[in-house]
Amino acid sequence: MSTPTVNDLAELREHLTRPDGTTVLALPGDPGYAVATPWNVAKTVTPQAVVLAETAEDISRTVAFATDQGLRVAVQCTGHGATGLTAQDVEKADVLLVHTGRMNDxxxxxxxxxxxxxxxxxxxxxxxxxxxxxxxxxxxxxxxxxxxxxxxxxxxxxxxxxxxxxxxxxxxxxxxxxxxxxxxxxxxxxxxxxxxxxxxxxxxxxxxxxxxxxxxLSGFYGGAIYLDAGDAEVTGRVLHAWRAWSLNLPEHANTSIAIFQLPPLPAVPPPLAGRMTVGIRYTSTAPEPEAAELFAPMRALGTPLIDAVGPMPFAAIGAVHADPVDPMPVAEEATLLSELPTEAVDEILRVTGPGSGSVQLVAEIRRLGGVLAKEPEHADAFSHREAGYSFFAAGVLAPEIAAIVKPQAQAMTAALARWSTGGFMPNFSSDLTAAERVSSYDESTRKRLADLADSYDPAGTFRVGQVVRH
The missing domain is CATH 3.30.465.10 (Uridine Diphospho-n-acetylenolpyruvylglucosamine Reductase; domain 3)
Structure with a gap:
């Protein structure tokens, strides 16, 4: 496809121009184009133009124009799951990016x-x-x-x-x-x-x-405790105890455990900065006495560096995982596990624990199951409800370690291959290649999605980003 010029986009600009003469179409160098920069700044997103959509009509006109002109359209809001729009991934010359951030009602x-x-x-x-x-x-x-x-x-x-x-x-x-x-x-x-x-x-x-x-739901019981992970024997005891405890949790309880290596930055609590720690996350919708009693064995594993588990308003749900807020360059790796035997925990400790040489910011195991494993009221295209656990690793691409972050995380998931389902969650697949991304779905779901895409988008206007196509 040829690169569209400013003149080629004149018709679209006209459609997207307001009565006062302002437009929501931004070309490189125009005010507004920079919103294409995603949260994960390791991803390069440089489309031919950005549509700063304010209405559904803006999007409809953009898509109709692109289809008529043989262009493609991608969509982005915060860019947490950005896949990149570069010559190495998708030919950026024919891609328009619809940014939905202004549609925030x-x-x-x-x-x-x-x-x-x-x-x-x-x-x-x-x-x-x-x-x-x-x-x-x-x-x-x-x-x-x-x-x-x-x-x-x-x-x-x-x-x-x-x-x-x-x-x-x-x-x-x-x-x-x-x-x-x-x-x-x-x-x-x-x-x-x-x-x-x-x-x-x-x-x-x-x-x-x-x-x-x-x-x-106005609140819950939960939060996280953080333990020192400098000693391999202690860390191993914590992870194995969490595994055993997580196996038979009631549906009102949710948990994950993560090994952290947080940098000494102002946003990082001093007890966690510059050291390896283990965080045990927990939520429960049961009454406080029942929820606290269920979590008590985890509290008994050692003296926490931080204990932030207790009654919480729902508005504080983000404090459970305390994920980073500011944009940063990260590389991620994930896999789904059918089960988590003691041997799998040993492998996780070997590749992520003390003495492993891990440079990952976080390596997390999350307990799945419960209601998640049940069929929903209406069938959907989510393919991996049967997984028992997930594993996720993320590292910051700082210059001194950038070359080893991704290969090391891939080695971590490879170490768990014996227990992997071979699938990925769609929201954790942005770092995958297009060929790998199809494993977010089972074969019948993948075919049905691709057939639907061919039916509703025969021109291939949306054949870019996190999509499934033949």
Whole structure:
């Protein structure tokens, strides 16, 4: 495809120009183009132009124009899951990026316990808008991520064993498909798209709004404790004890354990800075005495450097994982595990624990199962509910270690290959190649998604980013 010129984009600019003469189309060097820079600044995102969408019509006109001109369209909000738009990955010359950050309206209906979210809403906005009514959305570990991208990937977070995937609570999407048509998508209206949007990421189009059910939940019992991990024997005892404890947790309880190597920076609590630590995360929706009693064996493992487990308002859900907020260059690696035997814990300790030479910022094991493992009310494109655990590693691409971060993380997942399901969660696949990304789905789901994409986007306008195509 030839590179579109400013003149080629004149028609689109005209469609996106407001009565006062302002436009939401930004070319390189224009004000607004820089919003294409994703949260993960290790990813280069340099499209031919950025559409700073304010309405569904902006998106519809952009997609219709791109389809007519033989261009492609990608979508981004915060860029936490950015895949990159470069000559090495996708030929940037023919890609327009729709940035949804300005579509950030949140409407809460306390009577029906539902929320309507614009495409650019982040979870923290929903949390804060719903809290006065004693309501809450199901969110991930980082409330600063975009809600729509999280939902289209299924969405696993600190309460998933209790309530299932975040996308299980979606009631409707509004979607622009490959011809620029805006469609309403529910379990009964365009049901095939409703199936595919819950797990299929950006495969089927650009979501402009979503309606979802909220939970009558104002708080929980949980947080995290952090223990010193400088001694290999002590760290091994902690991980093995957590494994045994996690096996038979009731559905009201959720947990993960992580080995951290946090730098001595102002944002890092001094007890954790510049040392290896183990963090045990926990949430429970049971009454406080029951929830505290269940967690007591983890508290008994040693004297915590920090103990931040207790009753919490739902608005503090982000404190459970305390994920980084500021943009940074990171490389990630993940895998799903069918089970976590003692031998798997030994392997994790060998490749991530004291004396391993690990430079990863975090290496996490998360307990899955519970309600997450059950079939939802409406079938969806999320393929890996049966996994028992997940493993995730992330490292900062600082100059002195950048060359070894990714290979080392890949060696970590390779060490767990005996217990891996071979699959990936869609929201943890941004670092995968297009060939690897298909493992986010089983074969029948992958084929069905690709068939739907061919049907609703025959021109291949959305054949870019986290998508499934033939």
């Amino acid at each position: 949140v409407q809460i209906d306390p009577q029906t316990r539902t929320a309507r979210l614009g495409a650019g809403v982040i979870w923290q906005q929903v949390i804060e808008a719903a809290a006065p009514y004693g309501l809450a959305p199901i969110v991930g570990s980082a409330p600063g991520v975009g809600a729509v991208g999280f939902l289209t990937g299924g969405g696993i977070g600190p309460l998933s064993r209790t309530y299932g995937l975040a996308s299980d609570l979606v009631r409707a999407f509004e979607l622009v498909t490959g011809n620029g048509e805006l469609r309403r998508v529910t379990a009964t209206e365009n049901p095939e798209l409703f199936w595919g949007l819950r797990g299929g990421k950006a495969t089927l189009g650009i979501v402009t709004a979503v309606e979802l059910e909220l939970l009558p």
